[in-house]
Amino acid sequence: MSTANIMTLFMLPIAMSLTDDVRIVGADGREKNESYFWEHSGTAQYDDELMETVAKTHPSFFRDRIYEDYYDQHVETLTEMIEYGERDGIQFRNLTHSYIPCLSERRVDPTALKT
Secondary structure (H helix, E strand, O other), X not given: OOOOOHHXXXXXXXXXXXXXXXXXXXXXXXXXXXXXXXXXXXXOOOOHHHHHXXXXXXXXXXXXXXXXXXXXXXXHHHHHHHHHHHHOOOEXXXXXXXXXXXXXXXXXXXXXXXX
């Protein structure tokens, strides 16, 4: 299945094919007051100047996208994939805070995990 997000397109399917214990870190999701996709860490996201270059290079990506719809679809796809994996015996554990309901429901304290 093709999806519009790297997590559901590659990361999760590959993890699900390699292990029955998938641990998720850093999928924070989107606060209700955010107007962009979601916030990005300053150490992982392009600075303002580079983002301006990206927007000029790929104008329709930003102009023609309704961020709220994109996010809602991402959450729905992620939920479906996790529930599918769980029916197949895969355990999903989210180790960091997330606004994504299916991940916040699966939040565990990472210090309680055995390696």
